[in-house]
Amino acid sequence: xxxxxxxxxxxxxxxxxxxxxxxxxxxxxxxxxxxxxxxxxxxxxxxxxxxxxxxxxxxxxxxxxxxxxxxxxxxxxxxxxxxxxxxxxxxxxxxxxxxxxxxxxxxxxxxxxxxxxxxxxxxxxxxxxxxxxxxxxxxxxxxxxxxxxxxxxxxxxxxxxxxxxxxxxxxxxxxxxxxxxxxxxxxxxxxxxxxxxxxxxxxxxxxxxxxxxxxxxxxxxxxxxxxxxxxxxxxxxxxxxxxxxxxxxxxxxxxxxxxxxxxxxxxxxxxxxxxxxxxxxxxxxxxxxxxxxxxxxxxxxxxxxxxxxxxxxxxxxxxxxxxxxxxxxxxxxxxxxxxxxxxxxxxxxxxxxxxxxxxxxxxxxxxxxxxxxxxxxxxxxxxxxxxxxxxxxxxxxxxxxxxxxxxxxxxxxxxxxxxxxxxxxxxxxxxxxxxxxxxxxxxxxxxxxxxxxxxxxxxxxxxxxxxxxxxxxxxxxxxxxxxxxxxxxxxxxxxxxxxxxxxxx
Numbered sequence: 001x002x003x004x005x006x007x008x009x010x011x012x013x014x015x016x017x018x019x020x021x022x023x024x025x026x027x028x029x030x031x032x033x034x035x036x037x038x039x040x041x042x043x044x045x046x047x048x049x050x051x052x053x054x055x056x057x058x059x060x061x062x063x064x065x066x067x068x069x070x071x072x073x074x075x076x077x078x079x080x081x082x083x084x085x086x087x088x089x090x091x092x093x094x095x096x097x098x099x100x101x102x103x104x105x106x107x108x109x110x111x112x113x114x115x116x117x118x119x120x121x122x123x124x125x126x127x128x129x130x131x132x133x134x135x136x137x138x139x140x141x142x143x144x145x146x147x148x149x150x151x152x153x154x155x156x157x158x159x160x161x162x163x164x165x166x167x168x169x170x171x172x173x174x175x176x177x178x179x180x181x182x183x184x185x186x187x188x189x190x191x192x193x194x195x196x197x198x199x200x201x202x203x204x205x206x207x208x209x210x211x212x213x214x215x216x217x218x219x220x221x222x223x224x225x226x227x228x229x230x231x232x233x234x235x236x237x238x239x240x241x242x243x244x245x246x247x248x249x250x251x252x253x254x255x256x257x258x259x260x261x262x263x264x265x266x267x268x269x270x271x272x273x274x275x276x277x278x279x280x281x282x283x284x285x286x287x288x289x290x291x292x293x294x295x296x297x298x299x300x301x302x303x304x305x306x307x308x309x310x311x312x313x314x315x316x317x318x319x320x321x322x323x324x325x326x327x328x329x330x331x332x333x334x335x336x337x338x339x340x341x342x343x344x345x346x347x348x349x350x351x352x353x354x355x356x357x358x359x360x361x362x363x364x365x366x367x368x369x370x371x372x373x374x375x376x377x378x379x380x381x382x383x384x385x386x387x388x389x390x391x392x393x394x395x396x397x398x399x400x401x402x403x404x405x406x407x408x409x410x411x412x413x414x415x416x417x418x419x420x421x422x423x424x425x426x427x428x429x430x431x432x433x434x435x436x437x438x439x440x441x442x443x444x445x446x447x448x449x450x451x452x453x454x455x456x457x458x459x460x461x462x463x464x465x466x467x468x469x470x471x472x473x474x475x476x477x478x479x480x481x482x483x484x485x486x487x488x489x490x491x492x493x494x495x496x497x498x499x500x501x502x503x504x505x
Contacts, residue, residue, distance in 0.1 A: 012066060015040045016183060018083045018121075022102055022114060038116040041187040043067075044099070044148075045084040046092050046135055048127030051155035058174035059126055059153070060086055066179060087131065093138045100144060121148045122186060122446060128156020129249055129419045133222060136248055140196055140443050149191045149444035153182065158419050160249050160340040164366070165192065166448025169344050189446040192455055193367045194248060195337055198440040199223070199417065201243045203425070203433040220420035222246060249418045250341055251437060253403070254306055254332030256376070257414035261421040306330045306375065309413055309426070310405050314373070314398035324396055330375035334392070335401060335437055337371055339364045339452050346452075348372040349391030361397060365456040369439045370397040405433040 017039050045063050049056040068082040085095055106114035125135040132152045139147050154162040154169055163169040167185075172178055201223065222245040306312070307326040312333075314324045326333070339346045351361040364372050374392040405413075407427045415424045415435075427433055447453060 013039070015187060016043050016067060018042045018044070018117065019113075022106065022117065023083060023099060024102075025098065038113055038120065040120070041122055041183075042117050042120055043083065043122050043124055043183070043186065044095070045124045046087055046095075046126070046131075047084065047153075048087045048131040048155065050088060051127040051131060052171050055171050055174055056126065056155055059155070059172070059179070060084070062174055062176055062179045066176065066183075087127070087134075091138075092125075092135050093142075096138060096142060100142065118146055121146075123148045123150045124153060124182075124186060125150060126153035126155050128154075129158055129161050130156070130221070132161045133246075133248055133418045136196070136443050137222065137246055140246070140441065147444055149189075149446045151186045151189060151446035156419065158342060160338060160342075160344070160419075163344050164249075164338040164340040164451065164453045165445050166451030166453075169340075185448060186446060188449075190449055192445050192447045192451075192453060193442040194445050194453075195367055195369060195371075195442055196440045197247050197251075197335075197337060197371060198438050199245050199247060199251060200436045200438075201434065202240055203243075204240050204427075204431045219243060219422050220245065220417050222417055222420065245417065246440060247337070247417045248443075249338050250334055250336050250416075252332065252334040252416045253309075253413060254330075254376075255414075256332045256334070256342070257416035257421050260416050260419070261414050261423060263421075306333045308408065309410060310403040313402045313404070314396050315400040315402075316396075316398050318399065321402070324373070324401070326375065326395065327393065329377045330393065332376040333395070334374045334376070335371050336364065336374060338366055339454075347374040347376075347392040348394060351394065355394070359394075361394060363454060366453045367442060368456040369399055371399075371401065371437065371439070372397055373401060400436065400438040402437075403435040405435075407431070 014037065045067065047056060047060045047063065049060045052059075063084045064082070067084050085092070103114050103118050107118075123135065123139070125132050132150075135150060139150065152162040152165065152167055153172055154167060155171055159169040172182065223243045224245060225241065225243055305328060307328045307330065312324040312326055313321045315321050334341060334347055336348055339348065341347050346364070348364045350363045351359070355361045362368070362370070373395040375395050376392050405426050407429060410426055411428055412423055412425050415422055424433070445453075
């Protein structure tokens, strides 16, 4: 792709441009705006302008100057026709609904250009892991016949999703040359599938106590109320609330989530102090010390260790639950889908041949329908990940995992989904809180050719693995099957207007 000023305009048009008539609310063919050739790599760009301090806004301006200037046809003056979108002004579900309705209409009218553009369409999302997860949830719920693959620009603090697929973990440059370079990488990227995971939480919302009241906004934006439950469900009784959502990177519980909660709470109270990635990371490290994560054996009550908090079950074979023994010293448990956690660390590592044989463990493939379950004692234990071949305590790999909380010494714990933490109340009476994670499906990602994520179908992995997609089907009798059909993002999951999306990483 040429970068000289004279040729650049034509290169943008040839490679990345989406004609205005395809994005307009009144889609109709027009010779005035349709390009003679289908773009090589048409892209839709979604940017969280509040992410990365000033970087999100700067990146938005650069992308708009490169791509939106080609949408200046006087017949379509509405800003909604642009192919670069600020997530603070328009949600991805509304954009994608409009686009794919237009594409279907145009294809039914014999528009071959629209059909070929749909085949080549790619999406770029710039933000933190929370923003990327929001976009992935929308694409997953739309259940498109040709879902577009997605590239992620790292604008958050952890940036585990972009790092896993080769897009880096440091905030990117926002000038024109940096954006052009990224667009070229997107055009050359390979497609990979990534597992998606459904999370279901059942609880009786307390009327008093440490988390009174539980406002919906205190839960992650990816968790939302859901009222259709199975009649056979033991918790389908008055007073119990059901929340569901999904994740692509990880679910964690314990001290690591507590530190994350402290960070997010401080950022909400003093957003002016969190303007760049370096400051965010240093603040995170400081909170790790002040929250006692480095001296957990001294300041962390044993009643909050995972084994004392919950009864944990896993499902390795469909329909067969088994208890998972958690060492009593484990204070944090992480359920991993990607080989990147806490800014690029790999808690699972790669089990050696003996571990694979004796414990039936495999490398952390991103599309094998298995989630890796890892435990940590404290932050010093986590430091092992910095060493070659370092890893946490490998507990299991499973298609599903279930946490059951009953009345105990602790009245709350901390949980986190893809970087979004919350303070979770635990039963104070003879109640039960249930959190269940199950494999849901897959979505397409864009990855660089040297990324750390590996596919179970890649011959270079040199591992024989009996791949089971882990999807639920009609033969299962468990009550959550009815609820594992969608994340709810496209139709029911909306970021409330009063929520500042800068709080979504």
